[in-house]
Amino acid sequence: MSADIIQQAWATFSTRDPERIAAVFTPDAEWLAPAGNATALALDITNHMIGRDQIAHFLAVDFPRLFTSDVQVTFRGFHTAGETVIVEETMTATLADGTHYANDYCLVFEVHNGLIHRVREYLDTARGARQLRQTVALPE
Template identity: 60%
Template structure:
């Protein structure tokens, strides 16, 4: 696939995430897909989960069930860029939401999507982990 097609596929995948339609979301990932976030990030800690999801089913479960346990209302994404080169697509965004504990959440993210055979095979997620911990757990 071309860089432009890969960029459009990742945009479509993002749109699918908000539907919470597990079957639709699953169509964007390889069966053995991985999603890696920084170890000890606030979301993984608060949910008692992992920072390294392995397999399409684990990723889909997070996006359709666990995500909304953490980010319960007012989820808004401000995309600042979708950049593609071959099978790699980089997404810059700011996410805002209301957390399950009632706190406001706002953090900047960078996601690197690697595609294989026209599907998302790996996602590497980067964010300000210290800021995330303050919003989720309060000041240390």
């Protein structure tokens, strides 16, 4: 059941509709990514988003400023234990400067009462920084 909720949420994320996106999260949801990750640095945003409105704004407004087109997510696996869903995926996209981005992610979703309460995001931060450094001025 929880894996279905996450798959449906991913389809909602792609709509870029902040109201629809916010509706899949609890009001006090959190999204935690590694500190100093290249996406947060490039967009000058926090790596720890709190509240469904902040998360929805990131997915609907901030994310498309950097990953401008051809965003594709290839799911490698969904692993469920109770209300926790672990998603393995590869994301590819065209960046704002026209270069290609590809990175592997592991996301841990905690679901409460049918809504996403917490997301912990893991990725190859060095690979992300190498690719995004071409697009924006990231610190060495």
